[in-house]
Amino acid sequence: MNSAGRRFASLFITHAILLTGVAFILLPFIWMLITSIKPPDEVFNAQLRLWPKQFYGIENYTMALTSAPLLRFALNGLIVCGGILIVQLLVAIPCAYALAKLKFPGRNALFVLVLLGLCVPEQVPALPIYIGLAKVDLLNTYFAMMVPFFLSVFAIFLFRQFFRSFPDDIIHAARLDGMSEFEIVWRIVTPSAMPAIAAFAVFSFVAHWNDLYWPLIVISDVNLAPPPLGMMFFSDAEAGTNYGALTAAATILTAPLLIVFLFARRRFIEGITMTGVK
Template sequence: MKSTAPSRAQRLAYNEPTWLDALAAWLLALLWILPLAYAVWTAFHPSEYSTRFELSAPLTLENFSRAWQAAPFARYFLNTTALVLMILAAQLVLSTLAAYAFARYEFRGRNVAFALVLVQLMVMPDILVVENYKTMARLGLVDTLLAIGLPYFASAFAIFLLRQTFLGVPKELDEAARVEGAGPLQILWRVYVPLARPVYTAFALVSVSFHWNNFLWPLIVTNSVNARPLTVGLQVFSSVDQGVDWSIITAATLMTSAPLLVAFLLFQRQFVQSFMRAGIK
């Protein structure tokens, strides 16, 4: 009897994962989990066990207490939370308006303007550090949260995603809304924004993760505790004068990354569904 099991070509055609895909996924997961496992082990054990593994090693929370006392973490958490929310709010508002204009309005130079937006996706933010700093200095914003967030208020990535989503909305919905007396902004808010919720969720995850972990630009543009986020505050634990205590460093690192890790564990299903619906590969 002829076998009805799908061939390898058929499995690949339907994107069915093979054992090689599973092996690669497990190897990548192992590479990701090993540093995290080391950080967890070191953070919850005395410093003398940071370089050796013993099942009988005592557990302790002293490293977290010392790390919290060594730096103003409460202020760092407040700064980081305010920063990521400020950037995300500005990006969503500005990107929504820009994407709606590119998707539904005809104006001279529209394609050229959108091409310039796409060019921004190929420009690394680190290249613009010097010019951005000069701009912040002229505006008198150095060492403020606004100076950290202002260069990121407009997101080419968000504009691209939302434009592609808005283009898929039938124009008949616009006409029906106009018949009901809705204006352009009402149509945008009541028709387009609800249909793009998966895209907003997916982009919000990318934006919050990036700016929560951003280090170089906040380091350059801030000088005091009042404006420093968590990532910059961590450098106090690697001071040459004080030496390197890996137990305290890993404890501080876990406290910094804990909100993102907890959020992913709690909402991982929503994360994956949002990315799939948004078409992000």
Template sequence: MTRRDLSRLATRTVLVLVAIITLMPFVEMLAVSFASKSEVYTGAVLPMPSLAATIANYGYAIREVPLLRYLANGAFVCGMIVLLQVLIAAPAGYALAKLPFRGRPILFGAVIVALMIPLQVPAIPLYLAIAYAGLLNSYTALILPFVVSAFGIFLFRQFFVSYPDEVLEAARLDGFSELAIVWRLMLPAARPAVMAFAMISIIVHWNDLYWPLVVVTKTSMMTPPIGLMEFRSSGDSTGHIGALMAGGVIATAPLVACFLILQRHLVRGLSFGVRT
């Protein structure tokens, strides 16, 4: 075996070990959601599954709190955020990439700076503005702070920079407006970037606990993370580990399905983003 083969074997072994370590919590969560209380407390790493326990755990999780409502809220909020982010980020990225205007480097620098500012920094003024507008416990409160995405603008700008200028000039000669160029030429060509950005945005906002916890108190408006926290504190759920894990599986399944559908676009879309 050559040194190159040994290097490949070592690399793959490390990757397999990292994958196992990463997946073990999810495998454990799934296994516990299929197990009875008695089986869970035996201390086994992977409890034995039981059909009766599975039905009981998932039935309890759905009955105790409106998990399906939380999933619907999460899907609507994430879908609207992604849609509005693309509608804003695509023209902004196109302008920064292809339209010469005074102050463009400064605006691009502002986008870079915005990438480094976490939500917690402007959280208080955002909360006060939403509260004064009477928008607490609403979809608007969950969606509005995220409609402008600095990462989205940066990603689309990096993708559009490599688009041939000759095609744009030909489109302008054919009577295309700048917005028509964005929607009819640039965005279809940027499909990998759109898919990658949508995947990242969905993951971030589906898993977001901080902001929904700040602006939502009504059960009917809760998203999956805050809904699971409510489930954990409701009734005797604290001791019902199987049902808690079932709730976690239910809340995680849509995100996993979305990732499996879009994963092939993720690397391709982000690889375009490294171009300058």
């Protein structure tokens, strides 16, 4: 086999593996969409059909939207995820800049603590945070859902990797012009970090949109429920065993994640590539 043939065979095998992986990842989403347009008697039918015999999508989506406040759940998710992301950026960007560009005693030790923070799961501080929120009567609030995630050590690590490659000459020139460090961070360094910010925004948004553990602890009011908790309330109280309506509701609540990623996909890929995080 000549070099051209070997190259074609290599590309064919590589793309076949990638397409197999894509199909494996997309299969649950495709099955969710198909189930959301099936009537109840076809959901557990032994026949495997990509399109139902009877289109039942209007009924399923109507029931999903009218039986539970799904749009309210989505709005709660947007408020919580947006609030968390804004505070995370306000905290992580200056911290990452200091670790990357400022020289001070204990900088390396502080960065080691940041790396160790990546190893601490959210379940570890859950009890003391819950007790503190209960003491100040802040349970069943948006703040209670957001406060444990205001500090993101992953964001500090990600932005530090990006800021290390930022030219020092630009920073020195800004200092000579009389700019303070905060002005340098927010007016010069941060605008250049938009790919990294977009990449982290996708990670943060998806993680907290899908989070059930912490809202399940601090929220009992249905009107404050984010999407995962709202789906649990919906399945328990309204839908019962109507899996067509359940998957329709899941499709509606998953759509914002797809929209966010589609808008940020180019910046997301740039951010992952430029920060060296694989």
